[in-house]
Amino acid sequence: xxxxxxxxxxxxxxxxxxxxxxxxxxxxxxxxxxxxxxxxxxxxxxxxxxxxxxxxxxxxxxxxxxxxxxxxxxxxxxxxxxxxxxxxxxxxxxxxxxxxxxxxxxxxxxxxxxxxxxxxxxxxxxxxxxxxxxxxxxxxxxxxxxxxx
Amino acid sequence: xxxxxxxxxxxxxxxxxxxxxxxxxxxxxxxxxxxxxxxxxxxxxxxxxxxxxxxxxxxxxxxxxxxxxxxxxxxxxxxxxxxxxxxxxxxxxxxxxxxxxxxxxxxxxxxxxxxxxxxxxxxxxxxxxxxxxxxxxxxxxxxxxxxxx
Numbered sequence: 001x002x003x004x005x006x007x008x009x010x011x012x013x014x015x016x017x018x019x020x021x022x023x024x025x026x027x028x029x030x031x032x033x034x035x036x037x038x039x040x041x042x043x044x045x046x047x048x049x050x051x052x053x054x055x056x057x058x059x060x061x062x063x064x065x066x067x068x069x070x071x072x073x074x075x076x077x078x079x080x081x082x083x084x085x086x087x088x089x090x091x092x093x094x095x096x097x098x099x100x101x102x103x104x105x106x107x108x109x110x111x112x113x114x115x116x117x118x119x120x121x122x123x124x125x126x127x128x129x130x131x132x133x134x135x136x137x138x139x140x141x142x143x144x145x146x147x148x149x
Numbered sequence: 150x151x152x153x154x155x156x157x158x159x160x161x162x163x164x165x166x167x168x169x170x171x172x173x174x175x176x177x178x179x180x181x182x183x184x185x186x187x188x189x190x191x192x193x194x195x196x197x198x199x200x201x202x203x204x205x206x207x208x209x210x211x212x213x214x215x216x217x218x219x220x221x222x223x224x225x226x227x228x229x230x231x232x233x234x235x236x237x238x239x240x241x242x243x244x245x246x247x248x249x250x251x252x253x254x255x256x257x258x259x260x261x262x263x264x265x266x267x268x269x270x271x272x273x274x275x276x277x278x279x280x281x282x283x284x285x286x287x288x289x290x291x292x293x294x295x296x297x298x
Binding site: 001002003004006033034037038039040041042044046064065067069071072077079081084086088089090091092093094095096098100102113115117118119 | 195267
């Protein structure tokens with residue numbers, strides 16, 4: 001069936017962040033819809049942010065575009081422009097290599113839900129606010145000086 | 150700004166369908182978000198179906214995945230399984246080459262809005278219900294026997 005039964009798709013809060021930076025995404029609960037439905041051209045995540053949770057540490061990808069559409073609740077988009085409210089129906093695009101670190105933060109007291117589209121990270125990812133860097137060649141999150149966490 | 154101002158992005162109802170099959174999509178109004186926002190990895194359409202409008206003639210792509218998430222209103226997903234209601238927050242995936250022709254039909258008396266994700270058609274597209282076939286090599290909608298419309 002093309003329509004997805006979301007309740008049947010595993011929901012997880014796992015992260016590849018080192019413990020020092022993982023707290024903000026602990027209550028980010030997501031389902032990977034592409035492997036569950038046979039899509040290969042792009043990835044789709046169905047994400048619930050509990051109150052206080054972040055979508056990610058603020059970041060930008062060298063080689064992967066990202067797109068987000070809000071489904072319910074409210075989040076704040078944090079980027080170099082400051083804070084921008086995102087509500088149901090709002091869309092945001094993050095072109096690869098734009099150098100504008102971004103994340104969504106649920107500052108409300110209710111869950112928010114969104115869809116994120118992108119491709120698996122095959123390039124480096126930059127985190128402007130913290131001592132972390134995704135080294136794609138080595139496939140690991142390291143410090144900015146290259147030492148692994 | 151990563152958040153998109155949808156009102157500033159051109160909305161169109163244009164179609165490449167021949168007139169005989171274009172009536173169903175006449176009130177499909179869409180915005181192409183990727184060119185408007187600098188995304189290259191995949192396409193994103195923000196679509197409003199007026200009452201009675203179809204997303205497309207029922208079809209399946211040989212080489213492109215598609216994904217849809219409903220934002221508001223209600224549509225019916227029509228495919229080989231029959232008719233399935235789609236409401237705000239519902240998601241559907243259409244893996245390439247699955248042979249299951251699909252489309253959304255707004256059978257309600259109010260607009261419905263959804264996001265569709267996919268790549269530009271570089272392969273053939275099959276329409277099981279009508280005498281039409283997208284011949285990607287020639288870049289045109291033709292009859293099933295290959296004659297152009």
